[in-house]
Amino acid sequence: MDTAKRISLEKQATKIRMGIIEGVHSAKSGHPGGSLSITDILTYLYFEKMNIDPKNPRMEGRDRFVLSKGHAAPALYSVLANRGYFSVDELMGLRHTGALLQGHPDMKHIPGVDMSTGSLGQGISAATGMALSAKHFKENYKVYCACGDGEIEEGQVWEAAMFAANKSLNNLIVFIDNNHLQIDGTIEEVNSPMPIDQKFKAFNWNVILINGHDFDEIERAVEEANKSTDKPTAIIAETVKGKGVSFMENQVGWHGSAPNDEQYAIAMKELEEKLASL
Amino acid sequence: MSDIKKIATRDSYGNALVELAKTHDDFLVLDADLAAATKTGIFKKALPERFNNCGIAEQNLMGVAAGIAATGKKVFASSFAMFAAGRAFEQVRNSIGYPHLNVKICATHAGISVGEDGATHQCNEDIALMRTIPGMTVINPADDTEARMAVFKAYELDGPVYIRFGRLAVPVIFDESYDFQIGKGVELKPGNDVTIIATGLMVNEALQAHDLLLQDGINARVINMATIKPIDSEIIVKAAMETGAIVTAEEHSVIGGLGSAVCDVVCAECPVPVVKLGVYDTFGMSGPANELLDVFGLRAKNIVEKVHDVLQLKK
Numbered sequence: 001m002d003t004a005k006r007i008s009l010e011k012q013a014t015k016i017r018m019g020i021i022e023g024v025h026s027a028k029s030g031h032p033g034g035s036l037s038i039t040d041i042l043t044y045l046y047f048e049k050m051n052i053d054p055k056n057p058r059m060e061g062r063d064r065f066v067l068s069k070g071h072a073a074p075a076l077y078s079v080l081a082n083r084g085y086f087s088v089d090e091l092m093g094l095r096h097t098g099a100l101l102q103g104h105p106d107m108k109h110i111p112g113v114d115m116s117t118g119s120l121g122q123g124i125s126a127a128t129g130m131a132l133s134a135k136h137f138k139e140n141y142k143v144y145c146a147c148g149d150g151e152i153e154e155g156q157v158w159e160a161a162m163f164a165a166n167k168s169l170n171n172l173i174v175f176i177d178n179n180h181l182q183i184d185g186t187i188e189e190v191n192s193p194m195p196i197d198q199k200f201k202a203f204n205w206n207v208i209l210i211n212g213h214d215f216d217e218i219e220r221a222v223e224e225a226n227k228s229t230d231k232p233t234a235i236i237a238e239t240v241k242g243k244g245v246s247f248m249e250n251q252v253g254w255h256g257s258a259p260n261d262e263q264y265a266i267a268m269k270e271l272e273e274k275l276a277s278l
Numbered sequence: 279m280s281d282i283k284k285i286a287t288r289d290s291y292g293n294a295l296v297e298l299a300k301t302h303d304d305f306l307v308l309d310a311d312l313a314a315a316t317k318t319g320i321f322k323k324a325l326p327e328r329f330n331n332c333g334i335a336e337q338n339l340m341g342v343a344a345g346i347a348a349t350g351k352k353v354f355a356s357s358f359a360m361f362a363a364g365r366a367f368e369q370v371r372n373s374i375g376y377p378h379l380n381v382k383i384c385a386t387h388a389g390i391s392v393g394e395d396g397a398t399h400q401c402n403e404d405i406a407l408m409r410t411i412p413g414m415t416v417i418n419p420a421d422d423t424e425a426r427m428a429v430f431k432a433y434e435l436d437g438p439v440y441i442r443f444g445r446l447a448v449p450v451i452f453d454e455s456y457d458f459q460i461g462k463g464v465e466l467k468p469g470n471d472v473t474i475i476a477t478g479l480m481v482n483e484a485l486q487a488h489d490l491l492l493q494d495g496i497n498a499r500v501i502n503m504a505t506i507k508p509i510d511s512e513i514i515v516k517a518a519m520e521t522g523a524i525v526t527a528e529e530h531s532v533i534g535g536l537g538s539a540v541c542d543v544v545c546a547e548c549p550v551p552v553v554k555l556g557v558y559d560t561f562g563m564s565g566p567a568n569e570l571l572d573v574f575g576l577r578a579k580n581i582v583e584k585v586h587d588v589l590q591l592k593k
Contacts, residue, residue, distance in 0.1 A: 064349075107348065107377050115348050116377040119368060125338045126373055129345020129353075132330065136306060137351065156369070159338035167330070 001216050005048075007278050009215050012082065013043040014275045017244045018268060019078030019091045025264040027095035030103070033254040035075035037179040037212070037239040038146055042079045044218045045144055054084035057111040063141045064130050066115040068123025068157075069148035069177060070104040071256070076113070077101050085112035121154025123147070124174060128164045131172035131232070142226065146175045150182030152193045158203065164232040165204035172232040173225045176200075177212065179241035181252045200234040212237025246270060284447035288386040290425035291443050292317030295354060296324045297426070298433055305352035305433065308332055310339045315445075316356040316386040336361045340369035340381070347379035352433060355381055359388035359442060363404035374438050375411040382432045383408075383440045388418075389529035390557060390574050391446040391479060393567035400562030406534025408440040409507040415460060416507040418442040418528075418536075420481035421451045424504055427458035435460060444529075446567040448479045463510035469499035472585050472592070473517035473524045477503045477536045479576075480527040480555075486578035487527075491585060498585060506536055511543040518548040523592040525553050525584045529576055532556035551591035553584045 016039050024030035042065075046052070050063040067076050074094060081088040086100065093099030100110060104118025114130075117123040127145035134141050147157060164172050176196055184190050193199070200207045206228045210217040218237075225233035241255070242248030245267045259267055295307060295318065311334045313319035322329040332339040336357050343355035356362070362385035363370070374381045385404060392400045408416045415435060419425035425443060432439040457464075463475070467488045476484035481502045491498045499521055501513060518524060524544065526537035537554030544552055557574055571577060 066345075115345070116372070119372045121337075122341050122344075122369055122373045125341020125369070126345035126348060128338070129342035129347075130349050131345075132342060133306070133346040133349040133351055136328070137349075156335075156337040156341065159333075159335035160341065163332055163335065163338055163342065166333075 001219050006215050009043055009047060011275060011278045012047050013040050014244070014271055014278065016043055016075065016078040016082055018271045019081060019088060020074040021245065021259065021264060021267045021271065023074045023077060023091040023094035024258045026092045028258050029095060030074055030258055031071040031256050032074065032258070033181065033241040033248060034069060034148060034177065034179060035072045036243045036245060036248065037241045038069070038072050038177045039075050039243065040213045040215065041146065041175050041218055041237060042075055044215055046079045046083050048219070049222055050144070051141065054112065057085060061139055061141055064114045064127070064143045066123045066127040066130070066143070066145040067105055067117050068127065068145050069120070069151050070117035070123060073103065073105050076105060080112040120148070120151040121156035124157050124160040127172060127174065128160045128169060131164065131169040132167055134171055135169065143172050145172070146177055149176055149178045149180065149187050149193060149196065150190070152176065152196065153191050161200065161203040161205065168230045169232045170228040170230055173222065174232065174234050176234060176236045177239050178236055179239040181241045181250070181255060183255050185252060196236050204231060206231040206233040208233060208235045210235060210237050212239035213243060244271060244274065283450045285422040285450055286445055286447045287419055287422065287425035287443040288317045288445060290422040291384055291386065291429060292320030294426040294429035295321040298430060299325055299328065302433065305354065306330060306346055308339055308343055308353060308355045310334060310336050310357040310361065312357055318356050336366040337369050340366040341373050343381045344373035344377070344379050347381050348377065352380045353382070354384050356384045356386065358399060359385035359401035359404040360399055363407045363440065364401060367407055371411050375414055378413050378437050380436065381438050383438070384429070384443065385440065386443040387445045388442045389444060389478070390562045390570045390576065391444055391529060391567040393445065393570060394564050396564035397561040402531040402557045402562065403534070404442060405506050405530050405536065406538070409539065413437055414507065415439040415505070417460065417505050418478040419504050420478055420502055421448060423450060423452035423454065423456050424458050427456070428504065431458060431460050442478065444479055446479065449482050451482055451485070458504065461505050461508045461510060463501045463503045463513040465499060465513065466502050467498065467500035469497040470521050471497045472589060473499040473501060473521045474527060474581060474585065475501045475503050475514070475517070475524060475536065475540055476527040477506065478529050480529055483576065483578045484527055484581055487581035487585065490578060490582050496585065503536060506539050509539045509543060511547065514540055514543045515548050518544050518550045523551050523588040525555060525581060525588050527555045527581050530556055532558055551588050553588040555580055555584045
């Protein structure tokens with residue numbers, strides 16, 4: 001990736017992080033930690049990779065994305081708003097009564113959301129169904145999906161993993177946001193799904209390990225995944241929960257709580273400084 | 279009785295899928311390692327490329343079905359009622375119901391008439407579970423004709439549908455002139471003394487009860503209520519007003535099924551006594567299906583008893 005493109009993506013990702021903080025602060029609830037950890041991956045997919053049209057969210061043959069870790073909705077919403085699916089002003093209505101942006105992704109009402117998710121383990125099955133549909137009806141689109149590392153404690157994830165591999169769904173690319181934290185503690189403490197890479201390999205997936213905050217690595221992984229001829233791909237992304245906001249990074253307490261006014265001001269100042277430095 | 283044609287509605291389902299596929303190429307069929315039993319195997323044999331076995335993994339089955347529907351296609355997803363409505367309830371609610379996707383959940387082996395497999399496989403709760411999901415249409419066909427028509431109508435309907443089929447061969451009641459409409463009850467016998475509202479295999483028992491009651495001088499109206507949701511409140515209110523007493527009959531728990539759905543309407547719009555016949559808050563047991571229907575009191579004579587009970591309450 002050339003420097004100009006990378007800097008452009010980093011700027012975009014920083015703006016998206018600001019949208020996440022604004023939304024969660026306005027809602028006084030939500031999940032900033034896991035939203036900030038998946039931001040760079042979503043930024044790459046929506047601003048660089050996916051065949052989509054914000055003016056025609058249900059475009060035939062478009063690439064699909066399923067946020068299986070649906071609680072990271074603030075990240076998806078900020079990406080969609082910044083990509084032009086709806087006004088960035090909507091982010092301030094996150095989780096508010098009667099507003100567009102529900103606490104978890106809602107495909108029926110929110111432009112650009114390809115699947116309603118939020119109950120963990122279910123999105124990857126839906127993504128698998130989309131990939132199967134593409135194969136059967138001879139369409140060329142790709143299906144991208146993002147799961148949390150804690151989420152893969154759900155048994156349904158492995159039902160989907162078994163099925164996707166057995167159906168040779170090479171058009172399915174699943175990111176595992178390996179930020180190491182879930183609500184009650186570290187994933188190792190709670191019910192360790194490690195080693196994640198070996199589990200997916202044992203389920204006959206193509207497995208790629210990356211730094212989930214490095215756009216070069218994200219791009220190379222997606223390009224490699226798109227070359228898979230017979231297997232679905234799991235891109236296991238080493239990430240930092242709360243990435244980009246110093247006091248949120250690697251802190252389990254920021255899984256599901258909103259910043260107060262003072263914390264909001266600090267977070268926004270940090271992100272503005274980051275944006276100015278790029 | 280031996281000359282009456284009997285067909286299990288699960289067979290009707292498998293046959294209907296093949297028929298539907300002759301004119302529609304925009305749907306797939308999924309199963310969870312029960313194709314021989316649910317009769318999606320009939321479809322698999324005819325159109326193997328449009329059939330997918332998801333293996334013994336019902337949660338993923340429902341999610342995959344949701345994903346296919348989210349791409350704008352239609353899909354029939356099958357397993358036993360216990361696993362489709364029970365095990366995968368939350369997947370049905372959140373991945374299919376909430377986004378109102380075009381998944382037709384066709385569940386077989388519902389109720390006590392599963393027979394020998396016993397309590398773990400006899401689902402008497404599926405109607406109750408499915409009708410709590412907003413936007414879910416719930417259909418419980420009475421015979422081969424209605425089952426096939428239900429499959430065709432469900433395909434045409436935009437949104438999720440749950441259809442309940444049985445394992446046991448049951449008499450064919452309706453001929454091709456029968457007009458099945460989703461959301462419409464059908465009056466099969468006129469009568470003004472009392473109304474019997476039945477669903478599924480209890481419809482045939484209700485027709486027999488009608489004849490038995492005539493011998494006692496009681497003229498019972500018989501209504502077939504194949505669609506449990508949305509319930510036909512118009513035909514219920516009319517029956518309540520004109521006959522003043524209702525018996526409901528279902529091969530399902532009396533908690534949350536047809537009887538409850540009828541009571542919801544009657545209580546709110548035209549209070550008259552309603553007595554529910556069904557499975558009374560108990561698990562099933564192993565045995566031949568026809569013996570179990572006797573043991574659990576799901577017969578015409580039991581409907582007759584309930585009619586006498588409700589007539590005691592009628593003002």
